[in-house]
Amino acid sequence: xxxxxxxxxxxxxxxxxxxxxxxxxxxxxxxxxxxxxxxxxxxxxxxxxxxxxxxxxxxxxxxxxxxxxxxxxxxxxxxxxxxxxxxxxxxxxxxxxxxxxxxxxxxxxxxxxxxxxxxxxxxxxxxxxxxxxxxxxxxxxxxxxxxxxxxxxxxxxxxxxxxxxxxxxxxxxxxxxxxxxxxxxxxxxxxxxxxxxxxxxxxxxxxxxxxxxxxxxxxxxxxxxxxxxxxxxxxxxxxxxxxxxxxxxxxxxxxxxxxxxxxxxxxxxxxxxxxxxxxxxxx
Numbered sequence: 001x002x003x004x005x006x007x008x009x010x011x012x013x014x015x016x017x018x019x020x021x022x023x024x025x026x027x028x029x030x031x032x033x034x035x036x037x038x039x040x041x042x043x044x045x046x047x048x049x050x051x052x053x054x055x056x057x058x059x060x061x062x063x064x065x066x067x068x069x070x071x072x073x074x075x076x077x078x079x080x081x082x083x084x085x086x087x088x089x090x091x092x093x094x095x096x097x098x099x100x101x102x103x104x105x106x107x108x109x110x111x112x113x114x115x116x117x118x119x120x121x122x123x124x125x126x127x128x129x130x131x132x133x134x135x136x137x138x139x140x141x142x143x144x145x146x147x148x149x150x151x152x153x154x155x156x157x158x159x160x161x162x163x164x165x166x167x168x169x170x171x172x173x174x175x176x177x178x179x180x181x182x183x184x185x186x187x188x189x190x191x192x193x194x195x196x197x198x199x200x201x202x203x204x205x206x207x208x209x210x211x212x213x214x215x216x217x218x219x220x221x222x223x224x225x226x227x228x229x230x231x232x233x234x235x236x237x238x239x240x241x242x243x244x245x246x247x248x249x250x251x252x253x254x255x256x257x258x259x260x261x262x263x264x265x266x267x268x269x270x271x272x273x274x275x276x277x278x279x280x281x282x283x
Contacts, residue, residue, distance in 0.1 A: 002047055002064045006054045008077045014049035015041055022117060022270050027061075032071055035080040039270065043070045043081060102186045102259035111184060111257070112173060113269040114278045119175045126174035126181075128245060132163055132238075140248045142202070149200045149240055153233045156193055162230035168241055180208065180252035181242055182282070186259045190214070190221040193236035205247060208255035208282070217258065255282050 029042035051059035134147040173182040195218035
């Protein structure tokens with residue numbers, strides 16, 4: 001039986017905790033969901049957790065029933081309960097209104113939240129205080145490779161002075177522990193200059209993405225950005241440095257995600273299955 005002293009405020013506190021920590025495996029609902037502020041939560045687990053705020057401990061799920069008992073209790077407190085199948089359709093409808101293609105800000109926000117669920121602290125738009133010319137890496141093991149790539153980019157269309165910054169522009173995400181970069185690549189990153197750089201990578205350079213796939217995407221998309229005229233070479237060089245930095249600084253390999261590979265904002269950081277799915281994508 002559900003304790004009668006569980007009130008609406010306890011339910012909301014339980015929901016807030018789920019937002020922070022997610023739903024444990026085995027506690028998702030198969031048939032019904034509690035809808036609150038546009039998000040969905042397993043009703044029975046919400047009540048179990050709400051009991052902690054009302055009575056000091058999580059309520060054992062064996063002490064009360066799901067379905068009618070749980071749903072009626074929550075409805076009496078003013079909450080909306082819907083069938084999981086309807087929630088899925090509603091989520092897809094909302095997603096169609098939210099998702100804005102490969103430049104969708106919600107996708108990057110979702111990726112950040114998923115990374116936080118898995119790794120904790122995540123630095124967005126992280127800046128490495130490193131130089132940006134081959135000579136800045138003269139003492140590294142990869143100086144000759146970087147110099148060769150840089151010169152090939154210079155020779156590609158004759159743009160000799162395509163580096164304008166003094167430091168490497170910000171990375172999309174940096175995860176301090178265990179220490180790796182995550183880049184979210186939109187179509188403009190897949191160019192002929194980028195293909196040129198990738199083909200020059202040494203075989204012993206560890207990467208957190210498929211170099212072969214990225215080369216194929218460069219051939220297929222063949223994006224062009226001529227504002228300024230050297231923009232493709234510049235972007236390809238910056239991406240190259242982000243790929244080499246882990247080997248130079250002692251980090252784990254850079255992970256790259258292709259924006260069009262998936263509707264990233266369709267994942268829910270509060271659903272363990274979605275978090276596990278994302279975890280496999282970045283391994």
